[in-house]
Amino acid sequence: MSQHFGKRRAFSAGTATLALVTALAVAQTPAAPSFEVASVKSAGPIVPRDIASGHVNLGMSIDGSRVSFSGLPLATLMIQAFAVKPYQISGPDWMATERFDIVAKLPDGATQAQVPAMLQALLADRFKMTFHRESRELAVYALVVGKGGSRLKEAEPEPTPAPSSEPDKTPGISIGALGPGGGPMRISPEGRGRGAVITAPQFGTMKIGMGQDGAMHLEASHMTVATLTDLLTTFVDRPVVDQTELKGAYQVTLDLSIEDLMGVMRSRGMAMGMGMPGGPMPPGAMPGAGAAAGGAPSAATASDPSGGAIFSAVQKLGLKLEPRKAPVELVVIDHMEKSPTEN
Numbered sequence: 001m002s003q004h005f006g007k008r009r010a011f012s013a014g015t016a017t018l019a020l021v022t023a024l025a026v027a028q029t030p031a032a033p034s035f036e037v038a039s040v041k042s043a044g045p046i047v048p049r050d051i052a053s054g055h056v057n058l059g060m061s062i063d064g065s066r067v068s069f070s071g072l073p074l075a076t077l078m079i080q081a082f083a084v085k086p087y088q089i090s091g092p093d094w095m096a097t098e099r100f101d102i103v104a105k106l107p108d109g110a111t112q113a114q115v116p117a118m119l120q121a122l123l124a125d126r127f128k129m130t131f132h133r134e135s136r137e138l139a140v141y142a143l144v145v146g147k148g149g150s151r152l153k154e155a156e157p158e159p160t161p162a163p164s165s166e167p168d169k170t171p172g173i174s175i176g177a178l179g180p181g182g183g184p185m186r187i188s189p190e191g192r193g194r195g196a197v198i199t200a201p202q203f204g205t206m207k208i209g210m211g212q213d214g215a216m217h218l219e220a221s222h223m224t225v226a227t228l229t230d231l232l233t234t235f236v237d238r239p240v241v242d243q244t245e246l247k248g249a250y251q252v253t254l255d256l257s258i259e260d261l262m263g264v265m266r267s268r269g270m271a272m273g274m275g276m277p278g279g280p281m282p283p284g285a286m287p288g289a290g291a292a293a294g295g296a297p298s299a300a301t302a303s304d305p306s307g308g309a310i311f312s313a314v315q316k317l318g319l320k321l322e323p324r325k326a327p328v329e330l331v332v333i334d335h336m337e338k339s340p341t342e343n
Contacts, residue, residue: 033114034121035067038104040340043071062112069102069119074127074336077102081120082331085230087239091333098338126340131333138328141236141321142243143229143314151318152250155204155222203227204249215309216256223252232321235260235310241326244319252317257309 058071060080069077074095079086089095104122106115123129186199195209204222223231225247229240235256314321 033107033110033118034125035104035118036065036107038102038122038126039343040122040126041101041343042339043099043101046071060115062115065106065110067102067104067106067115069100071099071101073097073099074123077119077123078331078333081116081123083116084329084331085233085239087233088328088330089333090330091336094338095333095336100340123336128335128337128341129333130335131331133329133331135327135329137325139238140324140326140328141232141238141240142324142326143225143232143240144243144320144322145246146315146318146320149318150244150246151316152246152252155249155251203252215258216260218252218254218256220252222249224249228252232310232314236308236321238323239328240321254313254317255309256313260308260310 059069060072061068061070069080072080075086075089075091077100078089078091078095082089102119102122104118106118110118188197188199189195195207198206198208200206203220203224206218206220206223208219209217225242225244228250229242232240311321
C-alpha cells in the first residue's frame with residue numbers, strides 16, 4: 001500500500017483529503033500565564049515518502065508539562081491561539097505557508113485550557129504579533145433545512161477502540177488535537193492510494209474514495225452539523241453558518257466534483273509542498289474562506305450557487321445553502337514577523 005501511496009497520482013487523494021481536515025471548533029479559554037520556556041523552529045517540508053512510512057505528525061500534543069505544536073503553519077497556530085474558526089483570522093497570505101515546530105513547557109499549576117492563551121502570548125513575544133478585533137458584515141452561506149425536511153440519518157453508536165501502547169506504524173498522517181474542543185485524527189490511505197480513511201472523535205470514521213475522473217465520494221459515520229459546516233466552508237467562497245437547529249450526530253454522504261477539489265487547492269495554495277505543481281501547501285490548516293481571509297473563490301460561487309456539485313450534494317441531504325449577510329467577529333493581524341526571534 002505504501003508503494004502506491006507514494007506515487008504522484010495516488011497522492012492526489014492525500015492532498016484533497018488534507019483539504020477536508022479543516023478548522024476544528026475550540027473552546028474559549030481564560031487568561032493564562034506564559035509558557036515557562038519555549039523553542040520555536042522552522043519546520044521542514046512534508047514529502048510523500050514520510051507519509052507513506054507513517055512518519056508524519058501534525059498538530060498539538062500535551063505530555064505532562066510538555067506541549068508540542070508540530071509542523072503547523074502560522075495560520076493554524078492563530079486559529080488555536082485565538083480559539084476561532086479559520087475564516088475569522090484576517091492576515092497576510094504567507095501565514096498559511098510558513099510552518100513551525102514549537103516545544104514549550106507549562107508552568108506549575110497550568111492547565112490544558114490555558115494553552116491557547118499562552119500560545120497567543122508566545123506569538124506576540126517571538127513573532128512580534130500585534131492585532132485587533134473587529135466585527136464585519138460578511139457574505140455567508142446559511143445552512144438551512146430544505147422545504148422537504150432533513151434527510152440526514154441518525155448516526156449509530158461508535159465502537160470504542162481498544163487501548164494500545166504500541167505506536168501506529170501503518171502509512172498515513174497523525175494530526176494531533178488542535179484545541180480543547182478537538183481530538184487527534186489519523187489519515188490512512190486505502191484502495192491503492194485512490195482513497196483514505198480518516199478517524200477522529202469529531203466525525204467518527206470518514207471514508208473518502210477517488211474516482212477515475214478525480215471526483216470524490218465521502219462518507220462520514222458520526223458527524224454533527226457544526227462539523228459539517230466547517231467542512232462545507234472549505235469548498236465555497238464564503239463562510240458557512242449553521243441555521244438548521246439540528247443537534248444530533250448524523251451519517252453524512254457527499255459527492256464532490258474535481259472542480260470543487262481543484263477550487264479548494266487553488267484558493268488555499270495546496271500543492272507544491274505535497275509534491276505537486278501549483279504552490280505551497282499548508283498541511284493541517286487553511287487560511288480561511290471568502291471575504292474574511294481574502295481567499296480566491298472555489299468552483300461554486302455566490303453568483304451561481306446552484307452550479308457547483310457541492311450545492312447539489314447538500315440538497316441531497318435535505319439541506320440548502322442560502323446566500324446571506326451576517327456579522328462576523330474577526331481577529332485582524334496588524335503585524336507579524338516571518339521569522340521568530342532566537343530561542
